[in-house]
Amino acid sequence: MPVDSSPPDQPAVAVTALVKRYRGATAVDGLTLTAPTGQVTALLGPNGAGKTTTVECCEGLRRADGGTVRVLGLDPATDAKALRPRVGVMLQDGGLPTTVRAEEVLRHVSTMYARPRDPGELSERLGLGGFARTQVRRLSGGERQRLALATAVVGRPELVFLDEPSAGMDPQARLAVWDLVRELREDGTTIVLTTHQMAEAEALADHVAVVDHGTTVAAGTVAELVGSNASIRVRVTGHHEDRDLASALRTALAGTGTATDVDVSTCGAPDTLEVTGAVTPQVVHAVTGWAHEHDLLVRSLTTGRRTLEDVFLDLTGRSLR
Numbered sequence: 004m005p006v007d008s009s010p011p012d013q014p015a016v017a018v019t020a021l022v023k024r025y026r027g028a029t030a031v032d033g034l035t036l037t038a039p040t041g042q043v044t045a046l047l048g049p050n051g052a053g054k055t056t057t058v059e060c061c062e063g064l065r066r067a068d069g070g071t072v073r074v075l076g077l078d079p080a081t082d083a084k085a086l087r088p089r090v091g092v093m094l095q096d097g098g099l100p101t102t103v104r105a106e107e108v109l110r111h112v113s114t115m116y117a118r119p120r121d122p123g124e125l126s127e128r129l130g131l132g133g134f135a136r137t138q139v140r141r142l143s144g145g146e147r148q149r150l151a152l153a154t155a156v157v158g159r160p161e162l163v164f165l166d167e168p169s170a171g172m173d174p175q176a177r178l179a180v181w182d183l184v185r186e187l188r189e190d191g192t193t194i195v196l197t198t199h200q201m202a203e204a205e206a207l208a209d210h211v212a213v214v215d216h217g218t219t220v221a222a223g224t225v226a227e228l229v230g231s232n233a234s235i236r237v238r239v240t241g242h243h244e245d246r247d248l249a250s251a252l253r254t255a256l257a258g259t260g261t262a263t264d265v266d267v268s269t270c271g272a273p274d275t276l277e278v279t280g281a282v283t284p285q286v287v288h289a290v291t292g293w294a295h296e297h298d299l300l301v302r303s304l305t306t307g308r309r310t311l312e313d314v315f316l317d318l319t320g321r322s323l324r
């Protein structure tokens with residue numbers, strides 16, 4: 004089991020008001036993040052949100068322009084040497100030498116650590132056994148990702164940063180990666196990962212930080228982020244005098260007296276509405292009643308819990324970056 008010499012109540016990673024600029028453009032804009040020791044923290048955010056930049060500041064690969072970064076109680080900008088044997092890093096582009104064989108890369112990295120995992124066993128775990136003698140540049144994208152993950156964890160680090168660990172992987176490889184992440188966590192390793200995949204955050208993360216425009220816009224467990232609210236998603240067709248159907252339904256529901264604790268928004272398309280909040284049978288009845296009253300045909304209606312993706316899109320918007 005990894006030995007964590009930092010005080011038990013100190014988070015493994017504490018980022019406060021981080022600012023990072025690239026040639027005047029602000030990539031990270033006052034971001035705050037806490038990754039508790041021994042847990043999995045996911046940074047979830049759209050393209051260009053600042054996730055990789057944040058993680059690279061934590062890894063000591065980039066210098067912050069403002070704020071503080073503490074990793075295992077140390078400053079990665081000045082304490083890189085002390086952190087190197089304690090922190091594993093999986094970069095988004097792999098960062099591996101390309102002309103060396105996969106097994107040689109992993110074996111070489113393992114010799115840098117005092118108590119490494121068995122490289123052969125780790126290769127088999129990640130399905131790399133068959134490619135051991137292949138040069139890195141000839142590996143497929145998914146195989147290279149798996150090798151990068153293997154190099155990040157072969158030294159039994161206390162803390163691992165994984166930048167989009169399962170990007171480009173097939174479903175089997177993704178499950179193998181998830182299993183390994185869970186096993187690392189059970190062994191007490193702290194994991195900080197970035198991802199676009201809601202399923203990955205839901206499957207692995209104890210804590211999720213939603214990052215957008217260089218700042219943390221929400222943080223908590225998946226359950227906390229999703230909340231206890233239910234939702235109704237309804238698609239209607241027909242002509243309504245008010246082209247803003249969400250506002251029309253909102254006004255109608257407010258007028259019924261039975262649906263006071265709900266909100267209405269459009270969901271993907273103008274004819275699809277989402278009612279969130281205290282959804283009761285009376286609210287469902289009021290929604291279909293409103294459609295009937297305005298001669299709108301209900302094409303579909305589903306009720307259920309909100310998903311992490313719903314919350315993510317609410318927080319970060321629906322326009323493409």
Ligand SMILES: Nc1ncnc2c1ncn2[C@@H]1O[C@H](COP(=O)(O)OP(=O)(O)OP(=O)(O)O)[C@@H](O)[C@H]1O
Nearest residue numbers: 025026029030048049050051052053054055056057
């Ligand atoms: N070396 C660099 N030079 C200039 N701009 C950069 C550099 N690295 C990142 N950026 C910019 O900083 C912003 C944040 O990028 P970053 O890679 O941190 O985002 P991200 O959330 O990891 O995105 P993705 O999910 O697409 O990987 C983007 O607008 C990006 O274009």
